[in-house]
Amino acid sequence: xxxxxxxxxxxxxxxxxxxxxxxxxxxxxxxxxxxxxxxxxxxxxxxxxxxxxxxxxxxxxxxxxxxxxxxxxxxxxxxxxxxxxxxxxxxxxxxxxxxxxxxxxxxxxxxxxxxxxxxxxxxxxxxxxxxxxxxxxxxxxxxxxxxxxxxxxxxxxxxxxxxxxxxxxxxxxxxxxxxxxxxxxxxxxxxxxxxxxxxxxxxxxxxxxxxxxxxxxxxxxxxxxxxxxxxxxxxxxxxxxxxxxxxxxxxxxxxxxxxxxxxxxxxxxxxxxxxxxxxxxxxxxxxxxxxxxxxxxxxxxxxxxxxxxxxxxxxxxxxxx
Numbered sequence: 001x002x003x004x005x006x007x008x009x010x011x012x013x014x015x016x017x018x019x020x021x022x023x024x025x026x027x028x029x030x031x032x033x034x035x036x037x038x039x040x041x042x043x044x045x046x047x048x049x050x051x052x053x054x055x056x057x058x059x060x061x062x063x064x065x066x067x068x069x070x071x072x073x074x075x076x077x078x079x080x081x082x083x084x085x086x087x088x089x090x091x092x093x094x095x096x097x098x099x100x101x102x103x104x105x106x107x108x109x110x111x112x113x114x115x116x117x118x119x120x121x122x123x124x125x126x127x128x129x130x131x132x133x134x135x136x137x138x139x140x141x142x143x144x145x146x147x148x149x150x151x152x153x154x155x156x157x158x159x160x161x162x163x164x165x166x167x168x169x170x171x172x173x174x175x176x177x178x179x180x181x182x183x184x185x186x187x188x189x190x191x192x193x194x195x196x197x198x199x200x201x202x203x204x205x206x207x208x209x210x211x212x213x214x215x216x217x218x219x220x221x222x223x224x225x226x227x228x229x230x231x232x233x234x235x236x237x238x239x240x241x242x243x244x245x246x247x248x249x250x251x252x253x254x255x256x257x258x259x260x261x262x263x264x265x266x267x268x269x270x271x272x273x274x275x276x277x278x279x280x281x282x283x284x285x286x287x288x289x290x291x292x293x294x295x296x297x298x299x300x301x302x303x304x305x306x307x308x309x310x311x312x313x314x315x316x317x318x319x320x321x
Contacts, residue, residue, distance in 0.1 A: 023053070023274045024181050031173045043169045044241075045285060050176035051237045053277035054183060056261040058230035060273030061187050063262055065196060066223050067203035071126045071255050072113075072133030076106030076228035078250025079136065080235030085146055085245040088155040095158040095166070095175070099233055106232025107225045109136065114224040118217055130252055141247040151246025158240055166240065176237050180274070183230050187270055190226075199223055264302055 027046045034042035055077050062068045080102035087093070087101055113132040120128055141149045157166040166172045190196050201209040202216040210216050239245045248254075257280070265276025283301065287294040 055234035056273040056277040064267040072129035074254035075133035080232030081239035102236035103229040107229040110228030
């Protein structure tokens with residue numbers, strides 16, 4: 001019987017760096033450094049990274065743990081942003097109201113559409129989620145009261161019991177990082193609970209999981225709704241940061257970007273979505289400042305990552321053979 005080799009120091013360091021807590025702490029340190037050195041751009045970048053990491057994390061939950069490749073995840077993201085716009089027009093600006101409303105608005109969209117989409121499998125699930133997202137896109141494009149196709153600026157940033165706390169970009173950054181940490185903690189607990197085990201079991205062998213008496217459909221639907229709700233919160237934060245909402249937030253390109261983030265970081269672990277989102281934001285910002293063809297560079301990075309994983313898999317299969 002072959003003994004399992006103990007992890008090396010380098011392996012331990014890599015494991016720590018790949019932990020989602022390390023990425024979240026890193027974002028917090030960037031905000032602190034921005035305040036110390038007076039670099040407001042760093043705060044903006046960290047906020048955007050935290051928001052997209054939250055959106056990617058929500059998609060990574062259903063994609064990696066449930067095996068559900070949703071190409072319509074931008075829809076709840078955009079709905080969360082529109083909740084901020086519509087609530088603001090109605091005079092609701094408190095963050096303790098906006099965050100739950102964004103979650104509920106996105107979840108309310110995901111519940112019926114998910115119930116229909118989950119009746120399908122594989123490429124059909126991908127296409128039906130894309131179809132529902134495009135339907136949402138065209139519905140909001142037709143809302144002339146909220147800017148229609150051109151979009152609309154929000155009234156002002158959220159308040160905390162009437163105090164305009166988020167006029168300071170750093171406070172908005174702390175809110176985004178705090179919500180990312182809270183959702184990450186919640187989803188990690190969910191993944192290691194019974195619910196998460198059933199979700200992964202259904203991903204690996206749906207027939208066997210159903211034969212054991214578990215409701216695969218109900219488990220997947222709950223996961224789908226939860227993921228959409230958290231994406232809605234990310235969309236609300238994006239609206240707060242940019243001060244502008246448009247149907248472009250729920251275009252299929254956004255869904256594609258979120259899938260890239262999840263795949264780049266590794267879809268089978270939740271931390272991968274966070275790391276992938278941060279990597280894409282950094283590549284977009286720094287490579288985009290060099291050339292307008294930065295997406296070509298991102299594509300080459302993705303190819304290199306995928307090729308490395310295929311090589312690792314080939315070596316693993318070779319050892320087992």
